[in-house]
Amino acid sequence: QDFLDRFQARIDAEEKIEPTDAMPEGYRRTLVRQIGQHAHSEIVGMLPEGNWITRAPTLRRKAALLAKVQDEGGHGLYLYSAAETLGVSREEMTEELHSGKAKYSSIFNYPTLSWADIGTIGWLVDGAAIMNQIPLCRCSFGPYARAMIRVCKEESFHQRQGYEIVMTLARGTPEQKAMAQDSLNRWWWPALMMFGPHDADSEHSDQSMKWKIKRFSNDELRQKFIDATVPQAEFLGLTVPDADCKWNEEKGGYDHGPIDWSEFWRVVKGGGVMNRDRIRDRKAAWEKGEWVRDAALAHAEKRRARKMAAE
Amino acid sequence: QDFLDRFQARIDAEEKIEPTDAMPEGYRRTLVRQIGQHAHSEIVGMLPEGNWITRAPTLRRKAALLAKVQDEGGHGLYLYSAAETLGVSREEMTEELHSGKAKYSSIFNYPTLSWADIGTIGWLVDGAAIMNQIPLCRCSFGPYARAMIRVCKEESFHQRQGYEIVMTLARGTPEQKAMAQDSLNRWWWPALMMFGPHDADSEHSDQSMKWKIKRFSNDELRQKFIDATVPQAEFLGLTVPDADCKWNEEKGGYDHGPIDWSEFWRVVKGGGVMNRDRIRDRKAAWEKGEWVRDAALAHAEKRRARKMAAE
C-alpha cells in the first residue's frame, strides 16, 4: 500500500512514469491494453483508407492519401514501441489482434463506400481521435505521452486535409455534394460512438482518471467534438443526420439525440459490416509475409555467423 | 510393310480409322500431337478473350463472350477426349502443356489490348481457324473428324459474331473506328502466320497429306483466308496493314507482302508478349485447383466404399 501511495503521489505531482520505474500491475496492464488497442487501430485504420488509394480521383489526392496512410503506419510503429517498453512484444500484440483477443477502434469496421468517405474520415474520425488524444499528450506514462505529441500533430494535419476534401465536394457538382452528405450521414453516429459509452456506463474510467491516463470523461469529450463539428458542417452547407441536434444556449453547447448503443455494441462484438474482412486482410498480409520475415531473420543469422567466422 | 500398305489403302479409300483399329505408330503420334496441340489451343485461347469478360461494354456482349469462351472450353473437352481414344490421358497432356513440352497456337501469345480485339479475334483468328479446320472434318481419323464437325459449326458462328463486333466499331465513334483499325493492324500478320511456314519450309506436311490428316498446304489455306478476308476489311472501311496487298487478276487472288518469319519463330519459341503469362495462368489455375480435384476423388472413393459396405 505504501508503494501504491508513493506511486499515486508521483502521479498527482504530474511526474512522468518511465518504463524502468516500478509501477502497479494494474497500471501496467491498463496501459498495455490501451496502447496496444491504439496501435492496432492505426494498423487496421490503414485498410479503409487504403481501399481508395488505387482509385483516388487526382494524383494530388492520391499522394496525400498515401502520405496519410503512411503516417498511420508510423503511428502504429511508435505505439507498438511504446507498448514494448512495458514488456509485450509486437508479435504478441499482433497475435492478439488476429485472434480477436485485442480490440481496435470499432470505427474501422465501417466500409469506405465512396471517395467522400476519405474526406469524412479525416474530418470526423481523425477529429474525434484528436479530441481523445490531446489529453493523452499529458498522460502520466512518459513514452505514451511523447508518442501522442507526435501523433496529434500529424492527426490535426489529417483532420484539416479531410475537411478540405469534404469542402471541395460540398462546393462541387450536385453528385459530389450528395456524395459528401451521404458520407456525413453514414459516419456521424459512428464518430460520436468513438468516445465510448456514456460516463454512467463506462467501465475502466475512474481508475484511469486517477492514474491520469485519462483526463476527461467520454461525455465531456463527445460534447467538445459535437460543439466543434456541427458549425463546420453548417459552414459546408451539410446537415448532421440528427433532428435533435440544436444549440442549447443554457449549457452553451449543442444537444444531440439518443445514440443507438445497440449498434455500438453490435460492432464492438464483431457484428459490423467489415469486422471479419478487416481481420481477414490483416491476417492474410501477415501470413503471406511470413516467408519474407523468415528470410530476413535467416539472412541476419547468416551474416552474424559469417562475421564471427571471419573474426 | 504389308500392314502399312493395307492401312494406306484404307486411307486412300476414304475409310475412317477408328481408335480400336490397328494403325502405324507414326500416324498415332502425329494425331496425338496435333489433337493435343489443338485442344491446348482451345484452353489457352480462353485466356485472351476471358481478359475482357469482366469489362465487356454491354450486357449483351458480355453474355455472348461468356458463351464463346464456354464453347472454347467445350472444344477443348471433346478434343482431349478424341486424343484420349489414342491412349494419352488428359492429365498427361495437361502436364506437357504446363512444362512447355506441348505447344498451342502461337496466336494466343498476343495480348488483347482493347475491346476491339475481341471482335478481331472472332473475325480473323476464328476465321483462320475455320480455314484450317474445315478440311479436318474429313480427316482420316474418325473421332477427330467428328469433333471437328461440331467445332467448325460453332467457330463459324463465332467468326460472324466477331465480324459483327468489328462492324459495330467501324461504324461507331471516331475513337471506336480507330480502335478497330488498331486492332486489325496488330492481328493481321499474326493471323496470316496461323497457317504455318511456307510450304517449302514446312516439316510434317507430306506424310500428313498422305495420311489425309491434312488436305491442303499451308500456303493454299493462307491464300484462301486472305482472299476471303481482304474484301471484308474493305467493306468495313478498314485497311489491311500491308502495302503490298493487292488483287492479282492473273492468279485470281490477292498478293501479299513478305511475312516476318523471325517474329513467328520468336513467338513459337516462347518470346511472345504473353507466352509466360499464359502458362503461368494455366498452371496457377491447375495448382490452385488441386485440392478441389483431390476432394472430388476422395469423395467418390468414400461413396464407393460406403456403397460396397452397404451391399
Added chain:
Amino acid sequence: MALYQAILELADDNLVLGHRVSEWCGHAPLLEEDLAMPNMALDLIGTARTLYDYAGKLEGKGQSEDDMAYLRDEREYRNCLLVERRNDDFAHTMLRQLYFAAFMKPFWDAAANSSDEVIRGVAGKAVKEMAYHIRHAGEWVIRLGDGTEESAARMKDAVQALAMYVDELFVSSAAAAEAEAAGILPKRADMRPAFDAVINHIFAEAMLTTPEVAYPQTGGRDGLHGEDLGHMLSVMQALYRAHPGASW
C-alpha cells in the same frame, strides 16, 4: 416507382452474382468447371438483362439495360450482400451459389403465379436454371464437405464466412413489400421452409452444420455494401463510361 425499385433489386442480385461467377472463366480448378461457370453466369446475366430492360420501361426515362447496369455507382446498387462477396476459393464460390439458388428456386416457383406477365416470363426460365445451380453447386458442397481434410476445412470456413449473409435474402425492402402486396412478387419470407429443406439436406450429406449467426448482415437493399463491390464495378463499368453514348 416501388415496382421499379423492387425489380432493380432482383436484377442487381443476378448481375452481381453473374459477374462474380464470370471472374472464374479460364481459371477454374478443372475444365468441366470452366464450362459450368460461364453457364451459370449466363443464366444469371440473362435474367438480369430482362429485368433491367423491364425496370427501364417502368422508370420511363428511356434508360437501356446497359445504362442501368453501367452507370450506377455502388451506393445505387441494390443487391444483397451475399452475391457481392468475392470469389475467394472454390468452396466459397459454390456455397454462395447454393445459398442464392436455394432461395431463388422457390422464389421463381412462386413467381410463376405473379400478376405481372414479365415476371411470369422470367420465372418460367429461371426456375429451371436455379434447379440446375442447386444441383451443381450442391454436389460440390457435398464433395468438398465430405472430401479430404483440407476441403472439409475450407468448406467449413466458407459456411462461417457466408452464413451471416443468408438472412438478408428473406427480408423485403419497402419497395419489394409493395410489389408483394400487389401480387407481383412472392413474399421473400415465405421462401424459408423450402430454402431450409434444401440446405439442411445438402449440409447433412456434406457433414456441415448451419452455424448460429449472432449478427446477420444486411444493408444491400439500401446500397450499404462492403468494400469489394466498388472495385468490381470500376472494372465492369470502365469501358462503357469511357465512351459516353457510344454503341457497342
Added chain:
Amino acid sequence: MALYQAILELADDNLVLGHRVSEWCGHAPLLEEDLAMPNMALDLIGTARTLYDYAGKLEGKGQSEDDMAYLRDEREYRNCLLVERRNDDFAHTMLRQLYFAAFMKPFWDAAANSSDEVIRGVAGKAVKEMAYHIRHAGEWVIRLGDGTEESAARMKDAVQALAMYVDELFVSSAAAAEAEAAGILPKRADMRPAFDAVINHIFAEAMLTTPEVAYPQTGGRDGLHGEDLGHMLSVMQALYRAHPGASW
C-alpha cells in the same frame, strides 16, 4: 511534339510503377514495409506529377496532370513493360523496384546537366530518391536471395520473370532520341555500365545470376503492353471518368 512524347514516357513509367507499389499499402509483409511502400510510391508519383504538368504545358492544349493520367487508355500509355508487371510476391516487387531504380539513378544523375530547366529540377530531387530505392530494394533482394531456401527460390523466380524486361529500359524511342540529341535527356543506352555495376554487385551478394535473355520484351513505348495494365487503369481511372469535368 517529340519532347512532349519523351516526357510522357518518363511520366508514365513513374506513375505506373508508383501505382503498382501503392497497391501494397496495408498489405505488406511487415509494418516497416507498410511505411516503405507508400514512401516509394510517393517519390514516383511526385516525379510523375511534375512531368505530366510539364508535358501538358508542352502540348499546349490546357490538359492538366490529371487529364493526362486519367483520360488516356492503355494503348496511349507509353511506360516500359517492366513497371506494369503485377506485384506478384514481395520478391518480384523488390526486384522490379531495384531494376527500375538502378536505371533511373544514373539517368537522373546525368539529367542534372540537361539543357532543360524542368528536367534539371526533377533530376535533383529524383536522384536522391532513386538512391534510396536502390538501397532499400537492394537490401531486400540480398536478404531474400541469401535467406531461406524458399526465399531464394522465389527470388530466382523473380529474376527469371523480370530479366526479360530490362533491356527495354536502355532503348530510346524516336521521341526520346530527339530529346537526347537536343541535350534535354540523357542517352538511355549510356546508363548500361552504371546499371550493370549496381545489379552485379547486389546479385553477387544475393547469390543470384543474371540469366541469358533469349527474347527481350519491348513494345511499351509504342503502347503495346501486356494484359495487366488495362485492369490497373480501369480501377485507377474509374472515379475521374465517372464525373467528367468535376474538381476534386
